[in-house]
Amino acid sequence: MSKSTRTLGLITAPGYPNDIAKTLKKELPDLLSYYVHEDCQWQIEYVEDALTGSTDKSLEVLGKTIEKKLEEDWEFAICLTDLPLFKGKKPIVAEAYKEEHVALISLPGIGSARMLKRIRESILQLTNEMYYGSSEADREKAEQRLQDKDDDQHKELKNKSSKRLVGKRAFERFAPLQRETPDDDESNIDVRFTVKSRFIGALRVLSGMVRANRPWEMFPAFMKVVIIAFTTGSYALVFPTLWQLSNNYGIWRMAMLSIVSILAMVGWIILAHRLWEKKPDDGSGYLSRLYNMATVLTLFITVSMYYVLLFLLFSVAVIVIIPFGMLESQLSGATGFINYFYIAWTVTSIAIIIGALGSALEDESVVLSSTYGYRQRQRYKQIKESEEEKKEAEEEKKEAAEEKKEAAQQKKNAEEEKD
Numbered sequence: 219m220s221k222s223t224r225t226l227g228l229i230t231a232p233g234y235p236n237d238i239a240k241t242l243k244k245e246l247p248d249l250l251s252y253y254v255h256e257d258c259q260w261q262i263e264y265v266e267d268a269l270t271g272s273t274d275k276s277l278e279v280l281g282k283t284i285e286k287k288l289e290e291d292w293e294f295a296i297c298l299t300d301l302p303l304f305k306g307k308k309p310i311v312a313e314a315y316k317e318e319h320v321a322l323i324s325l326p327g328i329g330s331a332r333m334l335k336r337i338r339e340s341i342l343q344l345t346n347e348m349y350y351g352s353s354e355a356d357r358e359k360a361e362q363r364l365q366d367k368d369d370d371q372h373k374e375l376k377n378k379s380s381k382r383l384v385g386k387r388a389f390e391r392f393a394p395l396q397r398e399t400p401d402d403d404e405s406n407i408d409v410r411f412t413v414k415s416r417f418i419g420a421l422r423v424l425s426g427m428v429r430a431n432r433p434w435e436m437f438p439a440f441m442k443v444v445i446i447a448f449t450t451g452s453y454a455l456v457f458p459t460l461w462q463l464s465n466n467y468g469i470w471r472m473a474m475l476s477i478v479s480i481l482a483m484v485g486w487i488i489l490a491h492r493l494w495e496k497k498p499d500d501g502s503g504y505l506s507r508l509y510n511m512a513t514v515l516t517l518f519i520t521v522s523m524y525y526v527l528l529f530l531l532f533s534v535a536v537i538v539i540i541p542f543g544m545l546e547s548q549l550s551g552a553t554g555f556i557n558y559f560y561i562a563w564t565v566t567s568i569a570i571i572i573g574a575l576g577s578a579l580e581d582e583s584v585v586l587s588s589t590y591g592y593r594q595r596q597r598y599k600q601i602k603e604s605e606e607e608k609k610e611a612e613e614e615k616k617e618a619a620e621e622k623k624e625a626a627q628q629k630k631n632a633e634e635e636k637d
Contacts, residue, residue, distance in 0.1 A: 228263070231299050284315075
């Protein structure tokens with residue numbers, strides 16, 4: 219007896235969510251057969267749609283997911299959005315609507331640790347909820363089905379509770395998820411998973427947003443800055459004043475200088491490329507504050523990576539450029555190779571402040587696309603262009619219909635005149 223085919227469609231916002239869908243497409247069919255129903259042959263499809271990543275209201279995301287599901291003729295659909303979603307100020311991690319077989323996952327709510335694995339488990343759980351239902355009886359039925367399996371495959375799924383969105387791990391104990399059955403006024407939501415603590419939830423969402431920004435992908439844009447900073451710092455190394463400064467700096471002053479230099483670079487990038495999100499006119503600035511915090515943390519990580527690279531380069535440069543005998547003659551007190559370490563540390567901080575703050579990044583678009591505000595503006599622009607193209611197509615179709623109608627009328631008139 220041939221198995222029936224069921225299609226699960228993944229709708230992703232452009233960028234990182236789309237990359238995740240590509241990875242999951244090969245893994246999910248076998249896992250869905252195990253965790254949901256083995257008598258089905260599961261087929262995974264995914265599409266990229268800016269509409270599902272352009273709103274921070276979960277009901278609107280689900281509504282657009284339903285439209286896309288009907289358009290693509292899928293049995294089930296799950297939207298992966300990189301936007302943080304909230305119920306009040308409680309972060310929404312996932313929601314499911316059984317009647318329409320649609321669900322959503324907010325990637326920032328998943329957090330930053332083992333993100334791909336948590337997303338995979340969330341998709342399996344939400345599909346299970348849509349297939350069997352979210353009531354207590356439905357969950358018991360789904361749990362019993364798993365426990366009745368007598369094979370040793372996917373043990374981590376068999377041990378997973380049928381009511382949990384993801385498996386139980388140390389991170390989940392620190393930031394536990396809460397399963398909710400929404401009120402009657404939200405009749406199109408059967409189950410919702412939120413972060414129990416608002417404070418921990420905000421930290422979880424913020425870490426997830428930074429992870430979605432992928433700070434490591436910005437690093438190549440700093441190559442021009444690295445070259446200018448290294449050139450400036452190498453020139454400064456020939457002056458004994460820098461050696462003496464490093465010899466007189468304490469460890470706390472050195473650390474403070476590092477932090478100040480990194481923050482100065484972060485501030486310059488935000489100001490130079492207008493990355494700071496303004497508070498909206500409606501006065502609800504919570505989301506814009508999250509966007510700004512995510513931008514600052516993303517850039518801080520990237521600049522810190524750039525700082526470490528410069529430090530390694532200067533560590534080699536000081537040994538090559540400064541003879542040890544000359545170093546001893548210029549410094550008071552005991553002198554050793556540790557002084558090379560302090561000189562490299564000092565010149566790294568100074569090179570960033572003096573040599574790099576006025577320089578331009580190699581590729582501005584890379585930095586811009588790694589911030590939420592810019593991505594949102596690009597999506598709104600894409601949606602507007604799409605709507606304009608659709609409107610133009612409808613107008614052209616209408617004009618063609620009118621021309622056809624007019625031609626038919628002219629033909630009819632000509633036939634009447636002939637008669």
